[in-house]
Amino acid sequence: MANYKAKGEELADEVRDWAVLPTDILNLIISRLYFPAEISRFHGVCTAWKSVPAPLVRSQWLMSKPPIGTRLNFFHPLYCKPYSMEIPELEFAKVRFSKDGWLLMSDGDINFFYNPFTRAKVELPNLPQGYNGLFKNNRFKMMTFTAPPTSSDCAVFGVNSLFDEVICISTIVRGEGSWKICRFQNNVPMFPSPCSPVICNGLLYCLGRDGKLGVFDREEGKWTVLDKPEKAPFNSVYENFLMECEGDIMSVFVGTEGFKRCAKVSVCRLDRLKMEWQEIKELGDKMLFLSDSTCLSATSHIPGMENKIYFPVLPRLHGRYGVFYTLATGMHQTFGIDFWSTDLGDTRELLNCSWIEPRDGTYSETQLDWLKNP
Known part of the structure; x- marks a missing residue:
């Protein structure tokens, strides 16, 4: 004993x-x-x-989800430690945009906010059936929002287009029970890129596939396709992305060389005086994160992550390491493994994905009710 x-x-x-x-x-x-x-x-x-x-120190993670499935997978460009979580209620949901730890998602014709780290959800009012008469359903092609859905400053934008002639922009603000729908005839032909639109200085900017810019003023209810900039920095554009960086409008144009994907990468800042895309060769302490649903810029607080563009792709043989483009070398690389390439031919792109910054928090029932004043 x-x-x-x-x-x-x-x-x-x-x-x-x-x-x-x-x-x-x-x-x-x-x-x-x-x-x-x-x-x-x-x-x-x-x-x-x-x-x-x-x-x-907060950092962006690349979150991906299969079109039909309950598992959310998270990858960090620097750490080779993937993270996953099962969320059954998101089985058929599609990621539309991400900001401040919140995902803007759609499930069929239903749009809602979801914080995967707290499981908090904010449902948005439905669009009226056949709201624009141009499309087969009520699903937006691109979406974005201005602030967390629990904030009174939150405004949501949804964009649809018909070829290069017509654009439909729908908006709703926290506390409103119905969407405001605006339909415009383009003053200049522009076919919007599938990348997310950007809000800068109160205006909504949409990027065209050819490098043109369209601007929407919600207060005035006005849409304009700008005469300038007229074109991208090169002709063989495979895809392009738009983002805001400390009050500037920035874009990334990705081109091909023969069958090589992403062999050309050009980072541009909008010169507001000349109204043209000005190519820049270095980002300083800034990082750019790209995906169709979410593009953003951030200041690096981790040595070695600055002056890089992070793509939503992983090497085919090493699926835990994110791929980035280094402006200093002009090469696609990864942290942790010896991967160097002039293009993204030996990688796989993650679909239905978004960059997200993990954030915790607690919310009251009032905050999670879109129609109530938080």
Whole structure:
């Protein structure tokens, strides 16, 4: 009996040791945790661990989801530690845009916000059936929003187009019960790119496949295809992307050389005086994250991640490492493995994906009700 008691006391001492780990060790452990759920479990170990502050550096993850399926997969360009979660209610949902930890999603004709890290959901009012008379269903081709759906500043934009002649832009603001639908005849032919539109200085910008820009002023209800810029920096554009960076409009044009995909990459800033795309050769401490649903810029807080463009692709043989384009070398590379290429031929592109920044939080029922003032 004495031996059993002694072993029990030794075990109790070992358990207590977890609560008295040095602070630098605890800080090291929590610095390796990236998702809110992991940090929450860390803080739940004991009171001492709960007092350790979470890391302040936030980073973008590439989230992908099959068109029909419940698993969300997350990949980080730097860390070779993928993360996944099962969310049954998103089985048929499609990702439309991401911002501040929230996904804007659609399930058939239904549009809603979803935070995968808190499982919080905000449903949007339905569009009227056959709302524009131009398309077979009520599904937008591109969407974006201005602020988290729990904010009174949140406005949602949905865009559809008919060839290069007609565009339909629908908007709804937090607290409103119905969409405002505007249909325009293009003053200049423009076929919108499938990339997400961008909101900058209160205006909505849409990028054309040929490099043109269309601008929508929600306050005035006015749409204009600008005379300039007239074209992309080169002719063989495979795809293009649009984003806002500290008040500037930026674009990335990706071209082909023969059968080589993404062999040309051009980063441009809109010169507002000349109204033309001005090619830039370096991003400084900035990073660009690209996908059809979400394009964004961010300041790097992790050495080595700056001056790069992160694509929604993974190497075919090493599916845990994200691919980026380095402006300094003109090469496509990855962290962690020896992957260097002048194009993206030996990679696979993730569909139904978006860049997202994990964020935790709690929300009241009022905040999660679109029609109520938060």
